[in-house]
Amino acid sequence: MTTGTTDTAAAGAAAERLADTSLLRFATAGSVDDGKSTLVGRLLHDSKSVLADQLEAVEHASRSRGADGPDLALLTDGLRAEREQGITIDVAYRYFATPRRRFILADTPGHVQYTRNMVTGASTAELAIILVDARNGVVEQTRRHAAVAALLRVPHVVLAVNKMDLVGYEESVFSAIAGEFASYAASLGVPEVTAIPISALAGDNVVEPSARMDWYSGPTVLEHLETVPVSHDLAACPARFPVQYVIRPQTPEHPDYRGYAGQIASGVLSVGQSVTVLPSGRTSTITGIDLLGQSVRTAWAPQSVTVQLADDLDISRGDLIAPADVAPDTTQDVAATVCHLNDSPLRVGQRVLLKHTTRTVKAIVKEIPSRLALDDLSLHPEPGELAANDIGRVRLRTAEPLPLDAYALSRRTGSFLLIDPADGATLTAGMAGDAFAEAARATRDAAGAAEDDGWDF
Known part of the structure; x- marks a missing residue:
């Protein structure tokens, strides 16, 4: 009998091939009911990355809710509250692999009150998939997620125009949405946007090409994920x-x-x-x-x-x-772009703890120069405070000098957290440097524009 030896050798060979494949970390984002969890579920199901017992559990849960078929969103919406409300609340991480690449995906919530969770999911991502309901087009939450992706300098952005089956698979609908989003993303300094028309529920252009959208000749979602260049070469920094x-x-x-x-x-x-x-x-x-x-x-x-x-x-x-x-310069005066995460607002004069890599120091919020308006990318000067999910600029004074890099140079040593010294709650995620000013200036320079970009602080 040589079956055991053969199986072991085959498993070893498969493990070696898997070890040789590259790793892509990506996050999904979008408004409530745009179909993020369904897309992730479809991606896992159609790429055969779901175990039989997992699929059986999803089918059982779907039947108990009165669904005719398996609700693939349940593959990621694992919390009881998520299943009861039909929304994603927490970031759900999933690991899967194809013969071409390994993946770590973060399915982030769509509700506006959970936008801060996208910061967590996208902070280490090399790619972000932003979903849009083809019936609604680009909405405020779409712009917010695009701004967060730009703020975190996610190298690749995919616009997935979902629910194309509900608009008759019309090319004109897709083109209008893709054009509007591309223009907005360019104003944020996003270097590249790949737009893909999909139906996560029906499986169109998720793993397999759609026969109902023959006017689209680009890649499917999985094909793009497998072939997009992975650039997280930390050794080059x-x-x-x-x-x-x-x-x-x-x-x-x-x-x-x-x-x-x-x-x-x-x-x-x-x-x-x-x-x-x-x-x-x-x-x-x-x-x-x-x-x-x-x-x-x-x-x-x-x-x-x-x-x-x-x-x-x-x-x-x-x-x-x-x-x-x-070596980086050290400073006690920190200027940064931030996304406020806590329900309690961040105010001028507030005393906080600043955690940078393995170092935590006392700090005070000296100034909040501006808050970003996501509808027209204008800056509201001197707002006095930042509420939950607000993106803005802050100036801090630390009790001890910090060796901060610009976030544009290093996502690891250019980022920090602000912490409440009273209870240890995370308040704000910060990126050292003028993140949006640098992005907008780079976009303006690339276009050869001479006018003021409006992003100077």
Whole structure:
């Protein structure tokens, strides 16, 4: 009997092929009832990424709700409250793979009060799928999600015009919506939008091409997900190593060992490299790098390593190790674009905690220069406060200097959270630098426009 050996060999070969495929992180967003969960369910079902027992459970739940067939939205709407209300409340993460690529998807809520959850789901995404109901077109929530995608610098945006079956699969309806969204996205500085007409309920252009929209010759949703370039090469960015823990074993074998452990946020570290420790500004040289208990000469993001330095410096959790020639500047005056997440408003004069990588410091909100109006992208000056889901600009003063990169340079070391010091609740997600000003200016420069872009703060 050789069946077991053959099965084991086949499984091993499949695992090797899977390990060689690239990984794409993507998020879905859209208004309530635009069909996000149905799209995700259809994507999982038609790509054969649903286990038999999962499908059986969905079919049983669908029958109990009086549905004629399986409600594929239930594959992601896992909370009891979500099923009862028929909406997505929390971010639902799903992992699946095809022979061409591995995927981590975040199905984010559509209700306006849960827009803040999109920030969570899209913060690490390389692609965002924004759904639009073909009957309603681009609405305020569509613009809000596009603004969040632009703010978080998601490299690729897909506009999925859903429910095409309810508008007779008319090309003119799709073209009008795609044109309006493309114009709005360009004003935000979104570099690329791929528009796809779909019916998630019927399966048109999700995994298989639609025979009812022969006027469309572009890719299906899955085909685009499998072929879009993945650009999260953290090793190509300047090296940043936030210290998480100082290791002092004090054993007879290692009486003088002092290592600084953490995860490399970006770039490459090498033995012999000259580095600067921030915020102190002291310099040293890397004498050793330990990875999984073994000494290595080089390590790169996002590996977790222990770094040893030539000099006995005062280094603790929250310090940042960076190459001496490309170390970020430190500052106590932080200007940033933010998305406010908490139900309690953020106000001028408010005292907060600012968490940046592994470092948390006290801070105060010195100014809120402007709030973004999503309907016409105008700026409301000096609003005084930011309510939940508002996007705006803030200026903060921190109690200690921080080594902040511009968010345009690094999504990891250019971002931070504002935290309520009283109860530890997350208040605001921040991106250092003029995120929208830079995006709009880049769009204007690319178009050769000379007029004022209106985004200067």
